[in-house]
Amino acid sequence: MSKFIMTRRGLLRAGAASGVALAAPMHFIRGAYAEDISCNMPKGDTVTFGWSVPLTGPYADEGADELKAFQLAVKHLNGEGDGGMIPTMKPAALKGNGILGKKVAQVHGDSQTKTDAARDNSKRMIERDGAIMISGGSSSAEAIAVQSLCQDMGVIHMSGLTHSNDTTGKDKKRYGFRHFFNAYQSGVALGPVIGEAYGKDRKAYHLTADYTWGWTQEESMKAATEALGWQTVAAVRTPLGSADFSQYITPVLNSGADVLILNHYGKDMVNSLTQAVQFGLRDKEVNGKKFEIVVALFSELMAQGAGDAVKGIYGTSNWDWKLDDDATKAFTKSFGQEYGAPPSQAAHTCYVQALLYADACERAGTFFAPAVIKALEGFEFDGLGNGSTLYRAEDHQCMKSCLVVQGKENPKDKYDLMEIVKVIPREATTYDPAIFGGELGPSDAKQC
Amino acid sequence: MDAILLQILNGLDKGGAYALIALGLTLVFGTLGVVNFAHGALFMLGAFCAVTFNKLLNLESVVIDPTQKTAWGTPLEVRTPYIEAWLGDFGKYLHDYSVPASILLAIPVMLIIGIVMERGLIRYFYKRPHADQILVTFGLAIVIQEIIKHFFGANPIPQPAPMAFGGTAYVGEFLGMGQTLAYPWWRIIYFLFSLGIIGAVFAFLQFTTYGMVVRAGMRDRETVGLLGIDIERRFTVVFGLAAVVAGVAGVMYTPILPPDYHMGMEFLVLSFVVVVVGGMGSLGGAVAAGFLLGILQSFASMNEVKAIIPGIDQIIIYLVAVVILLTLPRGLMGRKGVMED
Numbered sequence: 001m002s003k004f005i006m007t008r009r010g011l012l013r014a015g016a017a018s019g020v021a022l023a024a025p026m027h028f029i030r031g032a033y034a035e036d037i038s039c040n041m042p043k044g045d046t047v048t049f050g051w052s053v054p055l056t057g058p059y060a061d062e063g064a065d066e067l068k069a070f071q072l073a074v075k076h077l078n079g080e081g082d083g084g085m086i087p088t089m090k091p092a093a094l095k096g097n098g099i100l101g102k103k104v105a106q107v108h109g110d111s112q113t114k115t116d117a118a119r120d121n122s123k124r125m126i127e128r129d130g131a132i133m134i135s136g137g138s139s140s141a142e143a144i145a146v147q148s149l150c151q152d153m154g155v156i157h158m159s160g161l162t163h164s165n166d167t168t169g170k171d172k173k174r175y176g177f178r179h180f181f182n183a184y185q186s187g188v189a190l191g192p193v194i195g196e197a198y199g200k201d202r203k204a205y206h207l208t209a210d211y212t213w214g215w216t217q218e219e220s221m222k223a224a225t226e227a228l229g230w231q232t233v234a235a236v237r238t239p240l241g242s243a244d245f246s247q248y249i250t251p252v253l254n255s256g257a258d259v260l261i262l263n264h265y266g267k268d269m270v271n272s273l274t275q276a277v278q279f280g281l282r283d284k285e286v287n288g289k290k291f292e293i294v295v296a297l298f299s300e301l302m303a304q305g306a307g308d309a310v311k312g313i314y315g316t317s318n319w320d321w322k323l324d325d326d327a328t329k330a331f332t333k334s335f336g337q338e339y340g341a342p343p344s345q346a347a348h349t350c351y352v353q354a355l356l357y358a359d360a361c362e363r364a365g366t367f368f369a370p371a372v373i374k375a376l377e378g379f380e381f382d383g384l385g386n387g388s389t390l391y392r393a394e395d396h397q398c399m400k401s402c403l404v405v406q407g408k409e410n411p412k413d414k415y416d417l418m419e420i421v422k423v424i425p426r427e428a429t430t431y432d433p434a435i436f437g438g439e440l441g442p443s444d445a446k447q448c
Numbered sequence: 449m450d451a452i453l454l455q456i457l458n459g460l461d462k463g464g465a466y467a468l469i470a471l472g473l474t475l476v477f478g479t480l481g482v483v484n485f486a487h488g489a490l491f492m493l494g495a496f497c498a499v500t501f502n503k504l505l506n507l508e509s510v511v512i513d514p515t516q517k518t519a520w521g522t523p524l525e526v527r528t529p530y531i532e533a534w535l536g537d538f539g540k541y542l543h544d545y546s547v548p549a550s551i552l553l554a555i556p557v558m559l560i561i562g563i564v565m566e567r568g569l570i571r572y573f574y575k576r577p578h579a580d581q582i583l584v585t586f587g588l589a590i591v592i593q594e595i596i597k598h599f600f601g602a603n604p605i606p607q608p609a610p611m612a613f614g615g616t617a618y619v620g621e622f623l624g625m626g627q628t629l630a631y632p633w634w635r636i637i638y639f640l641f642s643l644g645i646i647g648a649v650f651a652f653l654q655f656t657t658y659g660m661v662v663r664a665g666m667r668d669r670e671t672v673g674l675l676g677i678d679i680e681r682r683f684t685v686v687f688g689l690a691a692v693v694a695g696v697a698g699v700m701y702t703p704i705l706p707p708d709y710h711m712g713m714e715f716l717v718l719s720f721v722v723v724v725v726g727g728m729g730s731l732g733g734a735v736a737a738g739f740l741l742g743i744l745q746s747f748a749s750m751n752e753v754k755a756i757i758p759g760i761d762q763i764i765i766y767l768v769a770v771v772i773l774l775t776l777p778r779g780l781m782g783r784k785g786v787m788e789d
Contacts, residue, residue: 055602056597056602056710060602060603061601061602061603064601064602234751236751236754239762243705243711243714243715244462244704244705246458246461246462246635246746247458247462247745247746247748247749247761248749250451250454250455250458250746250749251451251749251750251751253451253454253630254450254451254454254628255751267603267604267708270603270604270606270706271604271705271706274606274706275704275705278614278616278632278634278635278703278704279616279630279631279632280615280616280630280632283615283616284630301603304603305603305604305605305606305706306606306706307606307608307706308608309606321519322519329519332519332520333519333520333521334520335520336518336519336520336521336522337520337521337522340522342519342520415519
């Protein structure tokens with residue numbers, strides 16, 4: 001009877017051989033296994049998108065317009081209607097028959113312009129409705145909260161209207177992508193224009209919405225105006241959703257400032273601008289100069305709310321329906337025929353984000369999130385209304401042109417309240433992603 | 449000096465709005481014993497009377513012009529307001545003065561809304577605990593808000609003041625201080641209007657037989673009932689009156705704050721604090737506290753004050769409420785026995 005003797009060397013050899021034998025199949029099935037664990041991979045003949053939009057709260061009107069845009073995008077992606085900007089997008093892998101042969105379904109929830117409601121919405125849409133992508137939001141606080149949730153859950157977040165530097169700066173996430181421009185780019189765009197219009201010797205007083213967007217907007221506007229030689233007299237924070245700004249405006253009157261910069265958006269901007277005009281700020285002369293008001297971020301919807309108060313006021317916009325390119329014309333036509341009014345910049349950015357995500361899935365050939373992320377990172381495209389655009393890989397921020405606009409003195413109708421003063425080219429608004437820090441984090445697939 | 453005067457003026461117009469809402473709240477609480485959280489919604493409904501009136505004046509004849517197209521390719525609609533086509537210059541004048549003119553619409557509308565609200569819902573909660581009253585009226589406020597949002601959208605709808613009062617009043621010139629002290633005309637008008645309404649309500653309660661009976665009912669409801677007076681009906685009218693006061697306050701506030709469906713809630717919480725500081729059930733207290741808190745809030749927002757105590761403008765009203773309630777538990781002019789059961 002032979003005796004089995006295991007030597008130390010034999011044991012090591014046998015162990016190594018067993019390890020290789022066991023690991024070999026994993027090498028060949030690793031892709032398939034990874035796709036299985038990516039959150040909400042569609043199994044039937046539909047793929048579900050989730051829209052978290054503010055239908056109540058200070059940004060409710062933007063939210064309503066965003067939802068219209070998403071619904072139009074889904075229609076176009078599924079091959080209904082005139083296709084909107086799908087035919088103008090270059091390069092485009094979209095075929096107008098859904099995405100990868102699956103029809104697009106959609107769910108939505110009211111984020112109430114509140115971060116906790118936005119997170120609850122998104123979580124519900126991911127866990128209950130099986131949403132593979134979340135988009136929407138009209139406030140940076142919402143966007144940052146939701147993209148962080150999406151990073152944890154392994155679902156891509158294509159943010160809507162968010163303008164804080166932090167969204168793709170210190171709070172950027174691998175699973176979060178932003179098409180909209182940011183506060184820094186507003187400052188870069190607006191600075192030279194107001195410097196030329198109002199001169200280099202000015203004293204500015206800032207009123208700022210007290211949350212992430214307002215803070216970064218104030219910082220960017222201060223940097224831009226101080227670079228012109230302007231002095232900052234004071235920067236006062238106001239709670240988001242304030243109704244009566246008179247208590248913040250009265251101190252401006254005797255502050256020695258000759259420019260009021262409103263770092264407000266939505267209903268806050270409508271109220272603060274209206275009340276600033278009522279207090280006679282625009283009729284005042286201070287330091288021998290006419291008192292001026294500047295609004296950092298502007299939209300047609302806000303201009304409608306503020307009425308005559310917007311006339312002559314400078315601000316910035318991501319996009320405007322009056323731009324003269326084929327993509328803008330196609331989208332305005334589609335949207336106008338569907339809803340009887342031109343789209344806002346909020347509607348535009350949301351529509352574009354839906355198309356960009358769908359296109360990335362087509363190009364990647366899968367809904368597997370890490371592959372879609374790779375397809376979006378560094379993607380260079382055109383024909384979506386902002387000219388040549390890069391989805392920058394380093395911070396997931398779109399590098400593209402933006403607009404300096406001014407309230408029109410003699411509008412033709414209620415949709416013609418702003419005129420485009422200058423298109424600021426992509427080269428001028430491009431910046432080093434390192435200046436805002438932050439880490440994108442891993443792109444590992446997750447099971448939700 | 450002019451900075452201080454400016455804060456006083458600012459406090460007076462804000463205080464006027466607080467006082468008008470708090471006055472209505474106190475009237476309802478003092479007569480019916482109901483804590484009405486839907487009162488802010490009545491303020492908002494009044495504002496939307498102004499919006500509706502303006503929309504009525506803006507009704508237009510629409511003619512399709514096939515020779516012109518919109519940017520999205522549909523034929524252009526040429527619109528002309530009927531009122532200007534029919535009435536010419538008077539139509540334009542009416543259009544300009546649409547906010548004050550809409551008071552004529554707001555008074556009957558708000559009176560009816562108030563009476564329907566009281567008869568249809570509130571009266572079933574007279575004998576229920578205050579917590580039930582708060583819940584049902586808060587729910588009602590949300591329902592009213594959502595209805596308004598459905599019909600008018602969520603965006604603020606600007607209502608311009610008449611051209612003659614849309615500008616700035618250089619108050620300093622009247623005081624020999626030059627043009628340094630300026631204040632919006634309409635806010636001054638609003639302050640004077642609030643004084644007028646407050647005076648009218650007090651005169652009604654003080655100098656009319658109807659008012660005398662209501663005051664007696666506020667003191668001792670059962671005894672007044674035993675005298676053969678239908679005090680319930682009078683209190684219903686008082687509820688309607690409170691709705692009218694809140695409504696006209698809302699109408700006149702629209703050029704100051706573009707109305708939206710949520711504006712009532714923004715004033716409601718502060719107005720409740722005003723009622724508590726003034727003393728539950730005390731009309732004079734509500735008015736005094738309204739102006740007092742308006743002025744204090746205005747002073748607290750001065751940069752010089754905020755430099756000493758950052759954020760004081762956000763908490764001043766609540767801070768004052770805490771101090772008043774610690775030193776005068778019934779508020780400034782509260783009566784013994786009110787809400788002390």
